[in-house]
Amino acid sequence: MPVDLNQTIFVAGHRGMVGSAIVRQLQAKGYTNIITATHAELDLCNQAAVQQFFENHQIDQVYLAAAKVGGIHANNTYPADFIYQNLMIEANVIHAAHVNNVQKLMFLGSSCIYPKFAQQPMAESELLKGELEATNEPYAIAKIAGIKLCESYNRQFGRDYRSVMPTNLYGPHDNFHPENSHVIPALLRRFHEAVKDNAEVVTIWGSGTPMREFLHVDDMAAASIHVMELDDTTFKANTQPMLSHINVGTGIDSTIRELAETVAKVTGFQGRLEFDATKPDGTPRKLMDVSRLADLGWKASISLEDGLRDAYEWYLNNIDSARNK
Template sequence: MDKKSRIYIAGHRGMVGSSIKRKLESSGYTNLVCKTHDELDLTDQQAVNNFFETERPEYVFLAAAKVGGILANSTYPAEFIYENLMIEANVINASNVYGVKKLLFLGSSCIYPKLAPQPMKEEYLLTGELESTNEAYAIAKIAGIRLCKHYNQQYGTNFMSVMPTNLYGQNDNFNLETSHVMPALIRKFHEAKINDKSEIVLWGTGSPRREFLHVDDMADACIHLMENYDASDIDEFVNIGVGKDITIHELAELIGDIVGYEGEIVYDTSKPDGTPQKLLDVGRMDGLGWEAKISLRDGIMQTYEWYTGKKESKIISQ
């Protein structure tokens, strides 16, 4: 890519897409194409084809997706598999038809088997059963990876896939019914603090281990790949993470410390834990000259400041 390349960011208002947009703009890219869902429904094949025919993007960041945590994935599996399959198929196919030079598809670490060896290497894909609570989403993301792979094989396209670990940061989803664990905990601890609650109840046992990557690091990694590598350099797809994890209990204590909550943490063990551990092997990405820079504490502090600032600005505007 050069600074005047026509770059389409699908999902530019989401957490990852907005971070990619900020990073590109700060790096001097001046020809970005962005459409809201109201302007372009990516599940509508004809609308997507019309958009690509008119706009003719040279590069595509496919960050648009329907996402959510355990509760959302368990409650709405049909929507998760359908909408994500449609978005991926429409954008990837149109990118081939209308001559996109390079596409980067964002997957998810949930593509790996529930009991995959840790840390998870790229070659573990499709070697075991998926975690049942997010199977629909995982299958859709696996389909996206394979779409890129087979379009490359059949049409000679340059479509690469990246598998981020658990992401968090600015523009995350803090809705407790649909959010992932990090924003859910930040919100729960913040509300427990301002409401002077003596205890906070969390799902599961607190023992599962998770890896967390700040979204600005993710954006930096994506742009690094798009600027410097082709799909053939990463052998189907590449993990993006920090290479170390933390228990949910340790995460809760860290967030409680950052927020300043002094009550008791109680675990509802009747609720599911999800996958016991999710840690990515990031050796392949290390070999491509990139590693994460934002520490977990610094990243959570930054996210909490953004979250509370956003809430305060809403109160002021009302």
């Protein structure tokens, strides 16, 4: 079935890293009617405002990329903010989509939904089979609730609400805040400043041994649109009952030490790396089983080094605004 490029698509969270990438790629594919709203124009935590927004627009599809996100420090410091805001955003948007007869919706989750000691690589079936990582449990619970919201509206009302669970994302429009960012933007900023200051040593949180998988946000956006464009028969043939979410990743991981060494190469840092083992490591390993997505015809194409170079170039070009997010 051909894709209708004139349908009205609402991208929630279009100013964020993932949402902006989705908008770019939808435009590149020829979609002509993409609607967005800034936080000043629409507070997604305000149920009445979200409902009114959907009533005012004849929306055909939704990409729900809006979320409150952050690294270990931010999750530890603001747990109430993370669970409340994410629960409100997804509940308001998903319910308003249903009430206003939006049949197709894409919910973007996170790999942190899986147990801390999930079997590696993590298949979709690992969901709810163990204890979550304590440092981001409130955020993870909110994302699990989003998956279950989509599943529940599908079961009760026959909606076509799909969920994708990305691995660790990075790229243009990332958050480079010195305390609240994820590992890649934090390292890119720290190594950049070390080069600028002629520092001899860069100290990195943790032991350097945890394994992590990283996906460039442009690959994430491409995968999301690919899954959304799949016809209903193809999608359902690959989706088990009560297991509607799909992992998105590269299927390749590296240690934090290896990541730091690659960031050093990309930024030109030639000094020494030190690891502070008194700081938390988080989950020992997080590698996604992406076989279901491969069966649906999509694989990542951007290598880690190439992706890091792209992210660093964006940071250099936007350093005044990116550094203070």
